[in-house]
Every structure is written in structure tokens, then in C-alpha cells.
Amino acid sequence: MSAGPGIRQNISCKLIRNYSINKEIFRLDFTWPGSAPQAGRFFMIKPKRSSVFLGRPFSAAGWTGGTGGEPGSIRFFIARRGGGTEELLNMHTGEEAELSGPLGNTWKEFLPGPAGQAGKNAGGSADSGGEKKIALIGGGIGVAPLLALGTELPPDSFDFYGGFRSASFCLEDVAARSVIIASEDGSEGEKGRIPDFLDPAKYAAVCACGPEAMLKAVAARSAAGGVPCFVSMERRMACGVGACLGCTVKTKNGNRRCCADGPVFPAGEIVFDD
Ligand SMILES: Cc1cc2nc3c(=O)[nH]c(=O)nc-3n(C[C@H](O)[C@H](O)[C@H](O)COP(=O)(O)OP(=O)(O)OC[C@H]3O[C@@H](n4cnc5c(N)ncnc54)[C@H](O)[C@@H]3O)c2cc1C
Ligand code: FES
Structure with a gap:
């Protein structure tokens, strides 16, 4: 750990x-x-x-x-x-x-090329990715950490996907190449769930935060496209610093602490609930 x-x-x-x-x-x-x-x-x-x-x-x-x-x-x-x-x-x-x-940790520890510090996290980092962009995908309030990531990435080096139940929020200042919005009720953007509008083949890496069912769908789509995917996980937390072991995230390498080992994890490591 x-x-x-x-x-x-x-x-x-x-x-x-x-x-x-x-x-x-x-x-x-x-x-x-x-x-x-x-x-x-x-x-x-x-x-x-x-x-x-x-x-x-x-x-x-x-x-x-x-x-x-x-x-x-x-x-x-x-x-x-x-x-x-x-x-x-x-x-x-x-x-x-x-x-x-x-x-906690940062998105950039995992990202390729100028966007991050590829190689720092063995087994979890994206490869060079060439000229490809990065996809940031937020579901509901899960957009928050991706808004921060957007401010750290070179302008136009990423597309931003936002999934909402109804009207979008918080996306006004996103300096993405494209902003793709989906709403479940069809009131804004595409009608449906945001993972369905992601074509991972267009990207060097995918970063996502939101409800776990959304993260699972984004992870599966990215894996099928052979694209590295990184997810910010949420757990209830008590200490926030790795001491109480109250924020377990199940991974293929055993239990990890969301607060101290994450909250950002390579999606391929996570054992999502069925
Ligand atoms: C790393 C991290 C970053 C987060 N960032 C944000 C953020 O930017 N904006 C934001 O609005 N929220 C964020 N959250 C979630 C936020 O911490 C919880 O919504 C908050 O702790 C709820 O506290 P409460 O006392 O209002 O609710 P509680 O009374 O503690 O709980 C109310 C309901 O929410 C559920 N719940 C509480 N905490 C969580 C959780 N962590 N995951 C899933 N369900 C939970 C409970 O099971 C209960 O059903 C983040 C969580 C984590 C772990
Ligand atoms: S909240 Fe205590 S170990 Fe994570």
C-alpha cells in the first residue's frame, strides 16, 4: 500500500x-x-x-x-x-x-505524456497515446474532480463527458475540445446514459468519477477498446488518512484504502459490485 x-x-x-x-x-x-x-x-x-x-x-x-x-x-x-x-x-x-x-492521490500520477507522469504507477499508467486526447467522464456531482483535472490539462487536449439525470450543472468553465452531455430524461444533450456515448478508441486514456454503476460501465467499455481507464472511487470515510481501514475498495490485488491508496485507481484493478 x-x-x-x-x-x-x-x-x-x-x-x-x-x-x-x-x-x-x-x-x-x-x-x-x-x-x-x-x-x-x-x-x-x-x-x-x-x-x-x-x-x-x-x-x-x-x-x-x-x-x-x-x-x-x-x-x-x-x-x-x-x-x-x-x-x-x-x-x-x-x-x-x-x-x-x-x-489522497492525483489523476496525473497515471496519465500519459504531457498530461501526466506516465510510468510512476507501474501497471496502472497509460502508454504514450500519441496525439490522442483524454476523455474525462463525470456522472452528476462526480464531475467535481474532473473539473479540477481539466484545469491542469493543456487546452483542447481532452473531451469532457457529463452525465446527468436531467439538466447539466457546473460545466460552464470547462475548456475542453468538446463537451458531450447526456441526460436520462432527454432534457439536455443526448438522451440516455453517458457511458453509451463514449468511443474509447478515440482516446489515449479515460478518467471517470460518478456512481459506481457508471464507473463499471465506463471501465468495461474502455477495457473492450483496450484503453487505460482510471476511476475516482467514493467510500464513506472516518479518518481520511489510512488509519481506520473504514473505506475499503475491493481490488484484484486485495483490499485497498480509498483515502490513502486512492481515491484514483486503475479501473482494471477494481472489483465492482454486481
Ligand atoms: C474522495 C471523495 C470525494 C468526494 N467528493 C465529493 C464532492 O466533490 N462533492 C460531493 O457532493 N460529494 C463528494 N463525495 C461524497 C460525500 O463525501 C458524501 O456525500 C458526504 O460525505 C455525505 O455526508 P452526509 O453527512 O451529508 O451524509 P450521510 O448522512 O453520511 O449519508 C447520507 C446518505 O449518503 C450515503 N453516503 C454518504 N457518504 C457516501 C459516500 N462517500 N459514497 C457513497 N454514499 C455515501 C449514505 O450511505 C446515506 O445513504 C466524495 C466522497 C469521497 C470519498
Ligand atoms: S477513512 Fe480511515 S482508512 Fe480510509
């Missing part, structure tokens, strides 16, 4: 923006005095004024560096689920939360 992320910081950060995208999805920006987290990494977040015992994990969706002595900021897209997310979504501008991170 890997030792997990390099730098961990536990910092009180002020909420500088809480913006409702729709009834269930919110954008929260916090001050962030730390270094750039790198796409794929996540933070355990807990409001200072909180009734929940543990922070909750959220992927960084983007960040800005500080200027002129001002701290930078970090951006999250958060879907309402239960008590922990409800508390975060009810935070007011100026309130503080504890951000613990950046935690």
Missing part, C-alpha cells in the same frame, strides 16, 4: 462564497492559504460550528493562488445528502470550517 498523500494540512478556512446551483447542488469557496492541491485530491471538511463528529470528504474542483498577501481560494461542488452536507450548505459567508488535506 502507498503511504498516501505527501502534504497534509489541517486549516481553519473562511467561507467566501456559498452559491446554490440548483436545489441540491451548491458551490462553496473557502480561503485556502496552502499550496495547490492537485486534481484528484480531496479534503475532509467540517464546519467549526458542527454537530457531526467527523469531517466529510470532498474533491477539490478548482483553486486560485493568493496574491498581494491575500490567501488563495479553493472551490467545492457539494450535493445535499444527509446531516454533514446539510450543515455545510447552511454555512454563511465569513463562517469557518476545518479543511484537512489535501489527501
Whole structure:
């Protein structure tokens, strides 16, 4: 098992923006005095004024560096689920939360050529891929870590696929060569599920995050096309740093910790539920 992320910081950060995208999805920006987290990494977040015992994990969706002595900021897209997310979504501008991170690994550890650092992860990295682009595929709130990856990739080096139940969200600033949207109710883009619109043969690698059934379908399609696929997995987390073994991801090489060995894994290693 890997030792997990390099730098961990536990910092009180002020909420500088809480913006409702729709009834269930919110954008929260916090001050962030730390270094750039790198796409794929996540933070355990807990409001200072909180009734929940543990922070909750959220992927960084983007960040800005500080200027002129001002701290930078970090951006999250958060879907309402239960008590922990409800508390975060009810935070007011100026309130503080504890951000613990950046935690976990990065997409770029796996990606080929100028997009990443191919070869660092033996057995999991994509080959050169020539001139081919990379496909980023997000399902629902799973777009968050892929938005961050999009900011790190060379312009026009990737296509962005977004799958939604109904209207899309959070894709306004994506600088992809193409943005392909599918909705299950047909209200926007293609009607259907987003994995059905992916032709992996067009790509050097596929990166995906979203519901596990979607990841399984993307992984199967990529494997059939012989294209490396990397998925960001979600598990409920307690410690976030590899100590409690509460976030098991089943792989062909045994159980791994989502927080410290992931959250990004080569899709071919994952044993998806039937
Ligand atoms: C690495 C990582 C990155 C994530 N990034 C984001 C993000 O960017 N935006 C976002 O909105 N969410 C993200 N999540 C999911 C988020 O952590 C959960 O939605 C949140 O912890 C729910 O907390 P809660 O107290 O509101 O809900 P709870 O009361 O804890 O749970 C409410 C419901 O959600 C289910 N649930 C809770 N956590 C998870 C989970 N991790 N996976 C699957 N089901 C779960 C529970 O089983 C329950 O049915 C991420 C999770 C991980 C592991
Ligand atoms: S959450 Fe504790 S080991 Fe992953």
C-alpha cells in the first residue's frame, strides 16, 4: 500500500462564497492559504460550528493562488445528502470550517505524456497515446474532480463527458475540445446514459468519477477498446488518512484504502459490485 498523500494540512478556512446551483447542488469557496492541491485530491471538511463528529470528504474542483498577501481560494461542488452536507450548505459567508488535506492521490500520477507522469504507477499508467486526447467522464456531482483535472490539462487536449439525470450543472468553465452531455430524461444533450456515448478508441486514456454503476460501465467499455481507464472511487470515510481501514475498495490485488491508496485507481484493478 502507498503511504498516501505527501502534504497534509489541517486549516481553519473562511467561507467566501456559498452559491446554490440548483436545489441540491451548491458551490462553496473557502480561503485556502496552502499550496495547490492537485486534481484528484480531496479534503475532509467540517464546519467549526458542527454537530457531526467527523469531517466529510470532498474533491477539490478548482483553486486560485493568493496574491498581494491575500490567501488563495479553493472551490467545492457539494450535493445535499444527509446531516454533514446539510450543515455545510447552511454555512454563511465569513463562517469557518476545518479543511484537512489535501489527501489522497492525483489523476496525473497515471496519465500519459504531457498530461501526466506516465510510468510512476507501474501497471496502472497509460502508454504514450500519441496525439490522442483524454476523455474525462463525470456522472452528476462526480464531475467535481474532473473539473479540477481539466484545469491542469493543456487546452483542447481532452473531451469532457457529463452525465446527468436531467439538466447539466457546473460545466460552464470547462475548456475542453468538446463537451458531450447526456441526460436520462432527454432534457439536455443526448438522451440516455453517458457511458453509451463514449468511443474509447478515440482516446489515449479515460478518467471517470460518478456512481459506481457508471464507473463499471465506463471501465468495461474502455477495457473492450483496450484503453487505460482510471476511476475516482467514493467510500464513506472516518479518518481520511489510512488509519481506520473504514473505506475499503475491493481490488484484484486485495483490499485497498480509498483515502490513502486512492481515491484514483486503475479501473482494471477494481472489483465492482454486481
Ligand atoms: C474522495 C471523495 C470525494 C468526494 N467528493 C465529493 C464532492 O466533490 N462533492 C460531493 O457532493 N460529494 C463528494 N463525495 C461524497 C460525500 O463525501 C458524501 O456525500 C458526504 O460525505 C455525505 O455526508 P452526509 O453527512 O451529508 O451524509 P450521510 O448522512 O453520511 O449519508 C447520507 C446518505 O449518503 C450515503 N453516503 C454518504 N457518504 C457516501 C459516500 N462517500 N459514497 C457513497 N454514499 C455515501 C449514505 O450511505 C446515506 O445513504 C466524495 C466522497 C469521497 C470519498
Ligand atoms: S477513512 Fe480511515 S482508512 Fe480510509
